[in-house]
Amino acid sequence: MKVAVIGCGGMGTIHADRYASMPGITLTGVCDIDVQAAEKLAEKTGATHFSSMEDLIREARPDVVSIAVPTYMHVPLIKQAAEEKVHIICEKPIALSPAEAAEAIDFCESRGVRLFVGQVVRFFPQYQQLAEQIQHAGSSSAGIYHASRAGSHPGLVRDWYHDRQKSGGVIVDLMIHDIDYVLGAFGEIEEVFAFHRVQGGIDYASATFRCTNGTIAQLEGFWGYPGPFTTTFEFAGKDGIIRYDSNDAQSVRVRRTADLEQDGGFVETPQSELVHDPYYRELFHFLECIRSGMEPAVTAADALNALKWACAAEESAQSGLPVRLEKEAAKS
Amino acid sequence: MKRLKLGMISFAHSHAFDYLDALLKMKDVEVAGIADEDPTRTRELAESHSVVYYGDYRELLATNIDAIVICSENARHAEITVASAKAGKHVLCEKPLGLSAEEMEGMIAACREAGVQLMTAFPCRFLTPVIRAKEALERGEIGDIIAFKGTNRGSFPDPAWFSDPALAGGGAVLDHTVHVMDLMNWFSGSKVSEVYAYAETLFDPEGTRTIDDAGMVHVTFQNGIFGVLDPSWSRNPSFPTWGDVTLDVIGTKGVISIDAFNQKNSVYARGAGKGSWSFWGDDMNVLMIRAFVNALLEGREVPITGEDGMKSALVALEAYRSAEEGKPVRVFV
Numbered sequence: 117m118k119v120a121v122i123g124c125g126g127m128g129t130i131h132a133d134r135y136a137s138m139p140g141i142t143l144t145g146v147c148d149i150d151v152q153a154a155e156k157l158a159e160k161t162g163a164t165h166f167s168s169m170e171d172l173i174r175e176a177r178p179d180v181v182s183i184a185v186p187t188y189m190h191v192p193l194i195k196q197a198a199e200e201k202v203h204i205i206c207e208k209p210i211a212l213s214p215a216e217a218a219e220a221i222d223f224c225e226s227r228g229v230r231l232f233v234g235q236v237v238r239f240f241p242q243y244q245q246l247a248e249q250i251q252h253a254g255s256s257s258a259g260i261y262h263a264s265r266a267g268s269h270p271g272l273v274r275d276w277y278h279d280r281q282k283s284g285g286v287i288v289d290l291m292i293h294d295i296d297y298v299l300g301a302f303g304e305i306e307e308v309f310a311f312h313r314v315q316g317g318i319d320y321a322s323a324t325f326r327c328t329n330g331t332i333a334q335l336e337g338f339w340g341y342p343g344p345f346t347t348t349f350e351f352a353g354k355d356g357i358i359r360y361d362s363n364d365a366q367s368v369r370v371r372r373t374a375d376l377e378q379d380g381g382f383v384e385t386p387q388s389e390l391v392h393d394p395y396y397r398e399l400f401h402f403l404e405c406i407r408s409g410m411e412p413a414v415t416a417a418d419a420l421n422a423l424k425w426a427c428a429a430e431e432s433a434q435s436g437l438p439v440r441l442e443k444e445a446a447k448s
Numbered sequence: 449m450k451r452l453k454l455g456m457i458s459f460a461h462s463h464a465f466d467y468l469d470a471l472l473k474m475k476d477v478e479v480a481g482i483a484d485e486d487p488t489r490t491r492e493l494a495e496s497h498s499v500v501y502y503g504d505y506r507e508l509l510a511t512n513i514d515a516i517v518i519c520s521e522n523a524r525h526a527e528i529t530v531a532s533a534k535a536g537k538h539v540l541c542e543k544p545l546g547l548s549a550e551e552m553e554g555m556i557a558a559c560r561e562a563g564v565q566l567m568t569a570f571p572c573r574f575l576t577p578v579i580r581a582k583e584a585l586e587r588g589e590i591g592d593i594i595a596f597k598g599t600n601r602g603s604f605p606d607p608a609w610f611s612d613p614a615l616a617g618g619g620a621v622l623d624h625t626v627h628v629m630d631l632m633n634w635f636s637g638s639k640v641s642e643v644y645a646y647a648e649t650l651f652d653p654e655g656t657r658t659i660d661d662a663g664m665v666h667v668t669f670q671n672g673i674f675g676v677l678d679p680s681w682s683r684n685p686s687f688p689t690w691g692d693v694t695l696d697v698i699g700t701k702g703v704i705s706i707d708a709f710n711q712k713n714s715v716y717a718r719g720a721g722k723g724s725w726s727f728w729g730d731d732m733n734v735l736m737i738r739a740f741v742n743a744l745l746e747g748r749e750v751p752i753t754g755e756d757g758m759k760s761a762l763v764a765l766e767a768y769r770s771a772e773e774g775k776p777v778r779v780f781v
């Protein structure tokens with residue numbers, strides 16, 4: 117299968133790197149409007165570089181493209197790729213508004229191409245294990261769930277993250293990982309009550325989701341956290357408690373006396389000491405789905421649902437009132 | 449040396465045993481009497497320390513003691529506090545201070561009128577990590593506070609009255625909101641204006657509980673700070689310790705994270721069948737009792753007042769109203 121990557125920033129680099137090491141996959145091209153970024157990634161991966169997706173699709177003829185451009189450009193590029201009958205793996209969040217996301221999904225369907233969204237938390241083994249244990253508990257799995265996701269402000273290295281019109285802010289961009297996870301692990305959400313504050317170099321949100329199964333999920337998303345990139349969760353149910361803290365779960369620690377080299381100015385992503393990290397697992401799974409025609413572990417409709425609840429959280433933070441979505445609205 | 453003569457009323461709340469331990473070690477304190485309607489839990493204990501035992505607390509109040517420590521069921525705090533005040537005794541009352549605004553106002557007024565002091569037992573204020581955090585806040589190390597995230601998770605309490613709404617007045621949301629709420633009040637220097645909460649029963653494997661054991665309490669302060677707090681009795685017997693007190697303070701220039709009982713050794717005893725955490729930090733109960741005794745001996749105001757107790761108990765009580773109504777409710781209007 118021939119795959120190409122659109123956007124050679126932080127996530128595009130990860131996608132290209134993982135594809136390059138995947139058996140049976142050819143990374144045919146990488147593309148960025150920033151020629152230097154495209155050249156650099158091409159050099160690293162051995163792929164050909166392009167400066168527009170149009171040229172890339174015409175010349176490299178990929179079966180699948182990964183879209184890893186800033187969020188506000190996801191939908192136009194999804195549509196453009198779909199028009200060319202290329203399958204799409206798009207980074208999360210799928211779009212900045214549910215309406216736009218639904219439009220992108222319909223568009224792909226009408227053009228007969230498949231659309232996947234990189235809600236990657238579903239591919240992290242610590243979260244997968246928890247989801248399995250919750251599923252195992254079955255109907256008695258209501259409980260209290262806490263999760264947080266905190267790191268430095270991505271706007272420090274990539275300016276567009278500062279603009280809520282472009283990135284969506286900390287709920288739509290970051291907390292959406294945990295919202296999607298809650299939807300996957302606990303099922304439907306009924307209500308959200310949220311707080312969101314942007315002040316100085318900080319973008320902080322705290323939102324509590326009430327699930328139909330009775331679970332209360334309290335999520336924190338934090339850009340501007342002064343510590344290392346940190347994710348934590350705790351689920352407490354009547355049959356037990358399961359906890360994870362990324363700072364406690366490190367199996368290799370490298371401590372440098374001095375900063376030898378910067379990380380290339382990309383946004384922080386979680387590091388995993390695994391043969392195949394969660395990004396690899398996610399992309400591999402999506403390509404498998406394209407090959408076999410099977411349904412993915414997380415669908416574009418799931419990504420839309422997560423976005424709806426992210427936007428509902430934003431609305432709650434604005435109004436100071438809990439927000440409930442009609443079942444129909446949340447599903448369609 | 450000036451000595452404080454002190455009595456204890458009711459051992460319904462097991463904190464009484466810790467407080468007694470602390471008091472017995474203090475050279476400037478004489479524990480002059482213990483009144484408890486249940487002799488099986490206290491008569492022998494009192495006698496073993498040569499402390500007079502009373503079946504009726506009014507007999508203890510008739511003696512010449514200076515102060516009273518009350519660890520009764522929540523529903524009796526008001527009655528005993530008012531009686532103690534009328535007898536001219538200073539009061540240290542277990543939390544939650546009372547079960548309604550009227551009750552707590554009555555307790556505060558009775559003590560004021562009698563010229564005695566009323567302290568609410570909030571030992572968490574005396575946790576050394578909490579004090580260090582407060583000092584860091586005051587030095588401005590994290591700028592202005594934006595939000596709090598706290599937990600006071602615990603285990604379902606053993607005494608039967610905790611499950612009886614008539615005696616307890618509420619479950620986890622009442623019992624475990626007040627401590628961290630008090631810390632939020634103290635740190636924020638503001639008052640809660642709005643509460644939105646859930647109160648549920650989620651940790652009941654036998655399906656026999658008659659009171660809430662789970663919740664999530666959201667508060668907005670008058671100065672715009674947001675706080676959220678998990679007061680659930682969600683720890684089960686295989687968890688390595690009874691529970692926790694954690695509080696993250698998110699500021700404009702940094703974050704303070706308190707995990708108050710994280711000063712611990714991990715212990716894996718062959719016989720125990722599970723690992724456990726053994727705490728080695730300062731004893732908050734001793735420090736709290738010391739502060740109460742010192743204030744009375746030195747004629748200063750007690751460090752945590754009845755008003756402080758009321759401020760956080762009201763939030764817990766309003767949390768139930770909010771949970772019932774399914775919407776945010778205004779407090780202190």
Ligand SMILES: NC(=O)c1ccc[n+]([C@@H]2O[C@H](COP(=O)([O-])OP(=O)(O)OC[C@H]3O[C@@H](n4cnc5c(N)ncnc54)[C@H](O)[C@@H]3O)[C@@H](O)[C@H]2O)c1
Pocket residue numbers: 122123124125126127128147148149150153167168169184185186187189207208209234236274289382383384385
């Ligand atoms: N799944 C995750 O863990 C994760 C982590 C970080 C970011 N993301 C998401 O990935 C996406 C990209 O984020 P990033 O941090 O990699 O951004 P980035 O700024 O590092 O990279 C984006 C790149 O896209 C290029 N670009 C812009 N318009 C283009 C166009 N029309 N055609 C080709 N290239 C174009 C830019 O020049 C830039 O190099 C965002 O949607 C973000 O939310 C996901």
